[in-house]
Structure formats: C-alpha cells, structure tokens
Amino acid sequence: MSIKSDKLEGQKSSGGNVVSKKLIPYGGYYTSKVPGHDPELTETGPGTPMGEYMRAFWHPVCMSIELTDTPRFLKILGEELVAFRDGSGCIGVLHAHCVHRGASLEYGAIQERGIKCCYHGMVFDVDGSCLHVPFPKGEEKEAEKYACSIQQGAYKAVERNGLVFAYMGPPEEEPPFPEWEGDYTVLPGDELVPYSNFQHCNWLQVQDNAADNYHPTALHAGKNVVNGHYQGTTFDEVGAASMEVAPDMHFVPVQQGRSLACAGARRVDGDRLFVRVQHQVLPNLSLHAYTSEDGSKKKLFSRFHIVRWTVPVDDENSKMIGWRVMGPGIDTRGVGKKELVGYESIDFLEGQVAMRRPERFGDYKIEDLPPIPPNHREREHYKAAQYAPGDYEAIISQRPIAVHALENPTKFDAGLFQFRKMLRDAVRGTNPAASARSFADWFRENAGAPNSYCSGNVFDIPEGETVEEEVARRRKVTKQIVAILTESEQYKGAQRAAFVREKFETLEQSMKA
Template sequence: MSETLVRTGPGTAMGDLMRRYWVPVLLASEIAEPDCPPVRVQILGEKLLAFRDSDGQPALIDEFCSHRGVSLYFGRNEENGIRCSYHGLKFDRNGNCVEVPSAPQACKHMGITAYPCIERAGIVWAYMGPKDRQPAPPDLEWCNLPESHVFVSKRLQESNYLQAMEGGIDTSHVSYVHRYEVDEDPMHQGTKALDYIKADGNVIFEIEKQPFGLTLFGRRNGEPDSYYWRVTQWLFPWYTLIPPFGDHSLAGHVWVPIDDHTCWAWSINFRPDRPLDEQELADLNAGKGIHCEYEEGGTFRPKANKDNDYLIDRQAQKEKRAYSGVFGFAMQDASLQESMGPIQDHSKEKLLPTDRAIVMARRMMYEAATALVPDTDPPAIDADQQRVRAAGVLLPRDQKPQEWAVIHLHDGKDQPIYSI
C-alpha cells in the first residue's frame, strides 16, 4: 500500500487519481502580465511550462518542443503563443502548433501536451486528467472569496507529499512542537484555545468518515462543564482545513507533489467576514502563522532549511522559547517531516491511537486510487462536498460534536465562524 500512496508520476495509480482533480500549479503573480516570461513548473513528475498569453489567459504546456526536444523556457512568449528559439516553431495555450516556419504543412503533426487552466484565490490551477472527466472548478470556501479576503503562499517542502499532508491531519502535535511559540505568534496569540491546548496534551480523537474525506474531532478538557473540540477537515486528495484561533483568520493547506521526493506546501489564510487588514497582511507577508521566510532567488525554498539545520537555536530550546529549537510553525513541522527522509519507511512505524486518522486517510486514498476506472469519478469531486469548515468550540460534555458539526460546519458560507 505504501508504495502506491507515495508514487504520483504519470501512469501510477495515485498519480492518475490526483490528475482527476484541479491541481494548484503556481501563484497567479508568477505569470502576472500578458506575454510575461514563462515559468518552469514540475507537477506530479511532469516537466511543464506556465505562461500567460497575449489575451491574458494562463497556460500550462509541455516544457519541451516537439521538434528536437528543446526547452521552451528559452522561447519567446508573443502573439498568443510560445515560439521555440531553436527553429521558430510556435505553440498556443492549447498545445497546438500554429507555426512551423520551415514546413508549414507540418503544423498539425507537431502539437504538444497542454492542460486547461483556471484562476482561483490567486492560484493558477490545471486539470491534468482525461478531458471527458473534467470536474467543476474547486469550490472550497477560500476559493470563492474576494481577493482582499485571502492570503496564499507556497513553499518548497523536501519530502514526499504524504508525510507532509499527514502533518496536517495529525493535530495532536500542536500541544508539543508549537507550544512555546503560539503565545507570541500574531496569528494565534491572545486566545483561550491556547490555554486548553497547552494544558491538555492527551487529545482524544473521534473520527468520522465523510464523502469528501475525514472530519477529525479532537477533544481536550475545556471548562469544568465543557470540552474544547478542535474540528479539522481533510478533503481528497490533498486539502486540510485548520481549526481557527479566537478572532484570527481561518486557515488551510494544500499538499501537491512536485515529484516523489518533493512537494509544494500551499498555505492559505482567509476571512469570510471581511478583508484582511493591513496588520494581518504585514504579519502574513513576514512569514508568521503557517507561512515562512524564503531564501533569495525566487525559488520558494524556505530560509530555514535542511542545509542549515533549519537555523535551530539550542539556547531557545533550553529556554523554552522554541520546543524543537526551530522557529516558525511551518518550519517546525517541515523540519521534522523532512527528517524522516524523502520518502518515509512506513514499515518501521509503531503507530499510536492518535494516528488513527492517518491510518484511515491512507486506506481511503489507497482504495480510491486502486478502484479508479475511466468512467467513474473519484471522491469529493462534487463541489457541494467541498463546502465545509473547520472549527474550535466549547461544547457541553454530554453533547456529541458530530451532531453539532452537521448543523454548523457544512455549507458554511452563511454560518458564523466558530472559534475560541
């Protein structure tokens, strides 16, 4: 099962499954203007090229010219197409070869792979699956908000997507690796939830299987007559929605394979109720909360990375300013997930009760991948199933959180935000 889960290239079971969904490819700002320079993109093991054509439409095509295999990255983005700099062949956003200067009659034979693209939430998404099974655009809440209500970043994670995503499913680690920094982080500080999380590290999970994935109900002691419930959502094939803190913004992640050894960790903060204010945007741009600072050069590689031991500060660890000695929520997680190796060896795991959601998610992903056939759709492809929220809430000790969630967290765009 493990080998199936971690392999996502063309022709693999998991790769075929993921290609049935709209795939976050790059930030729209990376191809900000018509006829801008093209950008190399590797997704699901495929080497591709993104550009914005003269009409302002985003495009994703094979990186390599069909003639002699030259990289089109060195081509000219002009007049609604990419022109190869070697022999002048030109390709439009649909992969059609529209010019072969030396043999015009050859155009119809020279096309290349191209994937349809859309833009949502400042992200360019591509559909890489069978043309006749293309789903509706993603309909998660943050995909449909005004641009001023959403902040999106991405970072390179040097591990397989699965162990990265499982960190988002495993919410019990918040009581440990993040415990000393949450009080200082501007996206989490000043909330009652922190008191409950730090006081009770013995999280009791109730997990509910859903048509879209899993709902995780993590129970901690709250007040004498209540429990504090953190309700996390995991949606096929790579989304997590994180329980909010106090009046801070809602948040989520998307974990998208670059290849089998690296992935893009997308991080999203959003406010359904209002635009993000200047201070929130300043903190998010500074890498606070679930975001990070980058190395110079525009590679989206974190400034704290494996080559510098994630800037670990042993003195801060000793003084209880950083539990692992690494600062920043994103890199606290990534440092530990990358330490497992590019692909974790699951045969050496000794899992605990708090890992039950991870086990369930693995099984569901495996079953969905191995059961997929050309004329069927995978789970959570229906937009209605994507309209869920995460929450943090105090409930009476005799109230079932599942019953509460059905009323308050599904189709939640007109619901209040539940946060402690």
C-alpha cells in the first residue's frame, strides 16, 4: 500500500469499518487525488441505466417561445435534436441529423406540414415519416419507394402552458402525461408562467439542491453577502427572515418509494411555526411551496409555487425548466415579478441563473469594484457572483459532475442522499413500485393526476418552554403533517384539501393543549 493511500485509510476496527481518520494539518497532498464520478446516477446517454430510466418519462425540452420560424436545436439526454412548430401547428421533436446524409435539420425549412432538409430537400413529418423525396420528374414511383424505406428519428411532443414536452422512450410503452392534480392547485387569478434556466453542470447536483432544504440558511442569508453588495432581487426577501432559520427536517419516502416528502419546520417567532413541505418525485421532478413566506399570518395547505424538472442536456449540462405559479392566491406578499420569469430569467435571486445582469444589482455599482480593463465585462459578473453567490454558483462549482466519493455528509443532507438511494432502487429494480412500468400504471390509476405532498403551512403553535420541548414539538409536527398528507391520498381535489385543513387544525389545537 502506498504512503498516500495509507494516510487516507484511517484506523479500522476488527470488522474492517473505518472508525476514525487521522486529520493532518496542511495535508492536502493526501487528499489531492480525485476519484471518478458516479456513472450509475449521473450518466444519462442512450443505453445507460439512468438514461434508459429517464426516457420512460415525459420531460419538458424547451419553452414554446423558442419555436419560431426557424428550427430550434436542442440537446436532451445526450441526443442532438431539433424542435419546431410546422405551419399546421403540429410540434415536431426530431433527431437533428438527417437520415439521408446527416446534415442538421436545424438549417431546415419549416413547411406547412413537417420540415425540409436544406441539403437535398427531403421533407419529414413530425412523426419522422418521409413526406417528400425530390427525385427527377418521371421517377415518382422510385421516389415514393425510397420515401417508404427511410424514417427520421422522432419523439412524440405535447405543449402545456408555454412548455414543450417530449417522450423519448419506446413508443409502445408511452406513459400517460402527468398532470399532478391538474389545475386544482392553481387558484383563480393565478397562472402557470413558464421558465427555462441553463445549468452548466450535471443534472443530479441541480436536483440534489432541490432536496437540500438547509442551504438557504447560509446561501440565501443577507448577513453572508460580502460588504452588503446585494444582488438585484434581494436576499432576505426570499422567504424573508424565516428562511434564514435552520430548519428541523423530516424526510419520508412516500407513494411506495416513487417520491420523497421533505418537511422542514422553522420557528417564525414565539407564536408561529412555519412548515414547508417540498415534494421530490422520481426521477427529476420537484414541487415547491411558496418561496417568499414570511410567516406573518396563519396559512394551511398552501400549494404549488414552483413546478420544476431538472432535465439533462448531456452529462455536464442540464436545464431547470418548469413553471412559476404567479398571482395573489399563492404570492400572498405580492413580491413576485412575472416580467422577470422566462427564458434564462427568474424573479428571485439573480444567482439562480447563469446570465447575471449588472443593471439589476440594486445598490451595488460597477464603480465600487477595482479598475476593470476594457472588454472585460465578464469580470464584473464574476466579482458580483463572488460577493453574493446564489444556487447557480454553489451548484456548478461542485465540478461539471459532482464527485460523491469525496462528500462528507451531515444529518441535514439526509434528503438528497435518500433521494439518490430511491433513484438507485428504481434503476436497479430493487423497488418494483418505482419501475417505469409501475409508474405508468400508477399514473393511469390516478387518471394522470396524482396527488402531491407539496404544501406551505404557518401554524399558530407556541414555542416550547425549553429547547428540548421545542425540538420535540417541531419534530412531532413535521411527522404528523406527512402522516396526514399520506392519509389524504384517498381523496382528490377540494375534498382532499378540506380533509387536510381539518386535520391540520386539529394538529394545531393539540399542540396548544
């Protein structure tokens, strides 16, 4: 054994388990070797275990506004694609390279029906069938025969509320499109506003962040911004001060291990307890309760504020793409800005996205920085990110693909590690309920609209008289909330909401006794 590996081994018990590790000051030499990434969970190309699992689900691939009078080149799950809307209004998602000679259809001409390759004029319909072959006059039969012999790779696509979704799995195994409670969770006057944000890293570390309910305590805390150099849409307004309180977390696999309920209890003040339940659904969906809750008023069973998929582009890039629910029903503080939600833009924390804009840095001024050479605007953005990093910086800086073998998790990381385990169980088949086929059957049983555990709640529950009593109180509440939501699975829509709110009221009263 080399000196280097011996230093890292630590002290072992007779059973072979590491029970302690020698910590060496200035010992970077002994930890400088970087192991490989975890291919089972991070690689999503064709034929990979995770890639094949993901292809069994519907995924958003772009925003509707990206479909213009020219084709939109995309890369999804490592595949080069083009998306377009033809003259008849049908949406096509095709393999980018023409099946004839490989020219990219991103340079094709959109037709009344289908798309025409720029190189030789082959025309393909949205299902991949060849509609036209430009053989010379008099060779129509040969052209027809050739057209019937080729087919462009194509995926079925649907459009919902400004997003384009594609199913990239075997066509004979297409699952129902998941509506997730349909329109019930969007109150009158509210709307689903689409957005898409590119992330320059592997999909899993972006998805991990959604299950990491602890990071706002540090990353989104105004007190941690260097010398008060705030970003545009500010810290301390994302959930106000209540989001800076370290939450007491309770993570529970639910719906037969198909999803994870992440319940976090934060003390607003001596009289109110804020409990936010995030819902993580295999393989890459997350449903988020109100992001700007200040806990000033009692609130029971508030629903979706963000519905988001983390879609792999390739193994080192991904997209956060989904909807922000906007309007007075969900945004009770009225802090949302619809005009900032869209393509490469979001209305909370500039650091959620890659494209920071200096004009939206609030009180921070470019002249406050050291001198910057001409044509070095990128340094302005980088310096601002160093002053006030957001999710984007924290996530992509974990390397293009995060190395799990180097992590040293704490108890508050339990959610993301639980979700990773659920992914492995699904991919390996050790949880049959989470298989793609079982998922599809479950969607059908729920008419394509299963219930979500996502909810935001502010209870009038007083603080415990001692630290021990307060900890026990918070943990009892979070466990009971998840149990009530599980019990409510037997109901739908308004009936379910009434059941949950009644049970939550009873829970609140029991904690005051």
